[in-house]
Amino acid sequence: MRVALITNTVGKTGGLERYASELAGALSHLGADVTLIGKPLESALPGSELRSDGVRVIRISAPSKREATFALRYPYVTALGAHRAVRGLPPDTIVHGHFAVPMLSFALARRRYLYTFHAPVYRELLIERQGSFALPPILQGTAVAGLRTAERLVTSSARAITVLSEFMRHELSVLSPRAGDGAVLLPGGIDTRRFSAGAAERPAWAEGADPLLFTARRLAPRTGVTELIEAMPEILTTHSDALLAVAGAGREETRARAAIGRLGLEARVLLLGRVSDEELVRCYRTADLFVMPTQELEGFGLSTAEALACGTPAIGTPVGATPEILAPLDPRLVTPDRTPSGIARGIVDVLADPALLERVRRQARARVEPAMSWPVIAERFLELYARLPNSRA
DSSP: OEEEEEEEEETOOSHHHHHHHHHHHHHHHTTOEEEEEEEESSTTSOSEEEOTTSOEEEEOOOOOTTSTTHHHHHHHHHHHHHHHHHHTSOTTOEEEESSTGGGHHHHHTTOOOEEEEOSOHHHHIIIIITTSSOOOGGGHHHHHHHHHHHHHHHHHHOSEEEESSHHHHHHHHHHOHHHHHHOEEOOOOBOTTTSOOOOOOOOGGGTTOBSEEEEEOOOSGGGTHHHHHHHHHHHHTTOTBOEEEEEOOSTTHHHHHHHHHHTTOTTTEEEEESOOHHHHHHHHHHOSEEEEOOOSOOSSOHHHHHHHHTTOOEEEOSSTTHHHHHTTTOGGGBOSOSSHHHHHHHHHHHHTOHHHHHHHHHHHHHHHTTTTBHHHHHHHHHHHHHTSOOOOO
């Protein structure tokens, strides 16, 4: 079976890009001929290459975000690039889209494709990305409206569509009720061999932490890192030796550091920046509690699933898909609300119940393995592909 996965950026380590990249590897491992298509992370990278896992990568050109005409040129350039890339593949190749913009050409051409709805891109643009590229403020609303129209076309034109959670099914239904009703729920996949329970010595910076709280988040307003930092003073009133470690980077770092300084938390909050895959696993394994403090649009909760796969108890805000993952383990793993005070109360209450933590620790991995392991998810996609007639119409 030949499959072309079309994403936003090839090589990016977070979100849908990571999902598409890891799905490509899992499909290849099961014997599929897989091509991964997206814009390059760096302009100097080759236009195409073969990964060690057998996945063929094709990088398509895209205008720079610094260009004044970026918002106008980006949809046309990336959609045309993706279409040309697929045109160069055998005619029986199954097209599987993961990002709306490059899928526009396939929707307009009525090419059969499967689409995974990771999140409403127009809402992400509205919430957090309006300052990330050059566009006059007066045109921001027009850009959001145009993107919403394009995304509705892509989702309603898909011959099959999957969502990562019931929360995302609802978001999809806002765009296209028919697509939402017919969507197949396939949760996000994780590498349960890499993210697994095991002994891990605490790093020097975590010595004496009791408890060690950990989160892995892109530093953006939506992800709630600053709110988690602002919850620490209340947590410290009952757990004076608590330490919060944050893995990740992003435009919210300045605000996060300002909160640390304003609240005098320099010794109690540590911003680790981007960490290696090995260090990430070690952080999951050594943490006493993983925290998912999302404020808006949590389509799945990849980091939550990874922490659970490592046998680490997790707690998260009642936002997006987080309750779908955590509430079946115990409703108390969902905080009362998403405010700093609500996050603090939830963490303190859970830490006050050692029996709860021990039970969750024993049951955590079974919550995600095997249901969210890549071999299972990839096999289910192969079954969907087999039922999807293909055409170069």
